Amino acid sequence: MKITKIRGKCVAIRGDDIDTDRIIPARFLKEVTFENMGKYLFYDERYAEKMPFQKGIFSKFSIKIHPLNDLKFEKASILLVNKNFGCGSSREHAPQAIMRHGIRAIIGESFAEIFAGNCAMIGIPLLVVSKEEINELMTIAEKNLDASVEIDIANKEINYDNKKLKAKIDDSSRISLIEGYWDSTSMLLKGIDKAREIAGKLPYANNFENYKAL
């Protein structure tokens, strides 16, 4: 599948260094499929467990103030973030939760590496813009609820409010998205014979039986 353009409303989650434990707390990783992950996105920031005496009619959880709990942003499909988003644990559950919540692209100041790799693998484009630019996008998203943004992946552009913004996007992910290569398994399988050949030459693969130092 080729992904060239994404159009939608935005939701901003402000703050630097938002780690994957915050995006999806470890206790939800005990499920053996990704199916329910969308429900657990930013769980501990969105819900608080009620004290036993508070438990009652509705549920044992109370809802906290959080952009993802705000009905105004219910239809948002583009996430806006600040620096080093997704740092920490390698859990793919984090981008899976974001995707299953309905997010199709993320715009931010910078992204942690393993997180960025995981997003590339499941077809979530990550666009990098400056601090000033993300602040403007966030402010617009929070103030003007009708504002929508169009991401043009091929041209590395973000269009909004009759303005055009140049964004950075990792070259290999950009090509993968617009050419539909982001199914990495099929791509790698094409090189499997060559991989076997390379493996055969690795000294440790043959337990150093015939290894001669150069």
Next chain:
Amino acid sequence: MGKNLFEKLWELHSVRELPNGQTQLFIGLHLIHEVTSPQAFQMLNERGLKTAFPERTFATVDHIIPTKSQSRPFYDGQAELMMQELEKNISANHRIRFFHTGSGRQGIVHVIGPEMGLTQPGMTIACGDSHTSTHGAFGALAFGIGTSQLRDVLATQCIAANKLKVRKIEINGALAKGVYAKDAILLIINKLGIKGGMGYAYEYCGAAVRNMSMEERMTICNMSIEGGARIGYINPDQTTFNYIKGREFTPKGGNFDRAVKFWNSIASDNDASYDGSVAINANEIEPMVTWGINPGQSVGISENIPKMADIKPEEKGNAKLALSHMGFEEGMPIKGAKIDVAFIGSCTNSRISDLREAAKIAEGKKTAKNVKALVVPGSQQVRKKAEREGLDIIFKDAGFEWNYSGCSMCLGMNPDKLTGNEICASSSNRNYIGRQGSPKGRTLLMSPAMVAAAAISGKIVDVRDYL
């Protein structure tokens, strides 16, 4: 111009350039555990694919396993199901070696790989866990991968990868008594920042690193990811070879001698080039403690938590959040902060030398009233060795729990969890909000010896006063 280890191993394992410009990189050793593998096997099955090099994948169970008793079925139904899923996947791919609880070799994946000699210099090593950087201590390119990449490794033994830049981190001088590898890496993360390593592999070198044991080197490389670097490595040397020799999966006899030649050949050349370098003086490092909600927010034991006015503008937001989560005041000393829980364990600090250092502090003492203290050896082999040395008796006599091996209280996936807003002195690697299993729980990262001293005193103290 010579090459550094990263460049040499990247070339050696490059299969081809991919149409999107990435490199198809062959993975020499693939380690899996129960949490990030089930979805990958499902994806493989959905596509009707088989594991391409099952003999290059090794499995264990660590994240979800209860540490009070490893017997089955687990009390937690979800954990039991996850375990069964791993067993099912292993039996369908029976050439994958599985170090189960009955094997005598089960443990945290980053402890058992090196311990059994699976981890060797010159390899590319991948695992669905960000602390895979640990194995870089042997002079390997070792990094964490996500579940979709895990599927790729199972199906092709390769991943699509982007080359990293390499920064040299020189730790000169020598660590003082009571100052450990953990303190050195916490200081490096503090100085370079948690974003400092983005896009980089860290090569650790210098006199202090040369004089470190393999276990200390593993502690350093383990926390590279906390500094933003997906890979950290140390060039292999005689210390590395001595550690490897005679382990279960390492080459023997003439093969070992030839292996040493290969391992020497992949070390960085003297005239290799780097994308920058940083030097740190080990003599100036003191025991470190984190005060915040990311591993970069730390101070030396004699220092105070920084004042807001002294914090860089871009870090003020997180510092404010940290102080309010931790219940600390700006400018207050970290020494004297009361603790509820003391945890010695995790892939950072659960090896035999960590337990020995902690036991030296605990010997003949008692844990403070109201402090729950636990020691969780990183593997069944570490546990056995510690028991042979009588460390279990020292810990138990002092009031510590002596548990079975697993990730335990490093992360909230098993019964070892903080409750409410408990505050924990921990030898683990992450102090993120909620990391230890309670959304309001609080974590102070430090060396295992510092944790032991805190457990005895009931508050944060300088371990150097206890030596």
